[in-house]
Amino acid sequence: MPSRVVPSDSFRANPTNHHKFLDLSSVKELPESHAWTSQNNDYPFSGGGAADGSSETVPIVDLNSGNATELIGHACKTWGVFQVVNHGIPNNLLEEIEAAGSSLFSLPMHQKLRAARAADGVSGYGVARISSFFSKRMWSEGFTIVGSPLENARKIWPDDYNKFCQTIEDYEKEMKKLAGRLMWLMLGSLGITKEEEEVKWADPKEESESGSGCAAALQMNSYPACPDPDRAMGLAAHTDSTILTVLHQSNISGLQVLREGGNRWVTVEPHPGALVVHVGDLMHILSNGSYPSVLHRAVVNRTRHRLSVAYLYGPPPGVKISPLSKLVDQYNPPMYRPVTWSEYLGTKAKHFDKALTSVRLCAPRVGFVDTNDHSSVRVG
């Protein structure tokens, strides 16, 4: 398999798969266990796109345009999220990964449960890892792939796992190239070049020489149609513990990002052929807070089953991520201590929305909004 194992036992100590599994696609009325109220989420439940009267939309960047670096830099600074077109991922591969997700999630529950993520595991079928931080359950199911999908695919389809595995392998190979390119565009927009010693780990040339390289996880998310979507939550608000995430969300809306001082959700409207890119917490750290990781969530709808596939991209195992020295000086001290991806995932599993704050060295500068300081948010 092209993709490398995420260096992590994190989330293992956080057994979220102990819930009784409910086959959401057969439920006719929203159970109390899945009914969210304002007490379960401090953010306004409504809103999103045009519904709030605003026409503001998430930036769309054409990777073929001459000023892609500047556009990406601006989007990272002001939104923490953007969509990309002309990204080079063949359309048929996007269709194939969606078909692979559909074929997996449409299976009967007992068959999916053959690959249930173990309490101490990272790969497999189950509820979102962050579920344990909430008293209400989310209207979704997920399948996480770290390293080879073979073992779990074989459990699900003992005689027929090849097509699924081949699609995952092809998709990860293409995503790895795209994510690497996007990371360099982000770093380039911060004035960082491949010559710099401290980002040698991010150089694909180094990777082929040392055999190491950036790591990743693939997360397939399924949000069945919901009988009472206004009271349900697909995937609760979170930031990704990554350098960046590339999300394929097909053509059904549901992804929302938090905007402006934390009081407005904006829907990321699906754009034909586009992929969504999230700034993750590790880019937040590398950029010393100038590219804030985006708080996002997924809402559900009454009639359509929605799928999304997230490619969660991070640094190679063992690499300590800290604010880039070019971005710090006596007036802009480093705001975060060095962490490896594995350490950070462990911190996220323990502190969830306080994870970034827990690796912070000093208070944010005056006038600097740390959108990740969600300390006032009640999550349970």
Ligand SMILES: C=C1C[C@]23C[C@@]1(O)CC[C@H]2[C@@]12CCC[C@@](C)(C(=O)O1)[C@H]2[C@@H]3C(=O)O
């Ligand atoms: C690399 C990872 C990021 C992730 C935890 C994981 O080990 C694999 C699944 C990822 C995911 C996907 C859905 C949202 C999220 C918060 C979660 O519960 O599992 C993320 C995790 C993360 O970014 O922290």
Ligand SMILES: O=C(O)CCC(=O)C(=O)O
């Ligand atoms: O389904 C979506 O749109 C969001 C998925 C997501 O945030 C994730 O997998 O981390």
Ligand SMILES: [Fe+2]
């Ligand atoms: Fe996410």
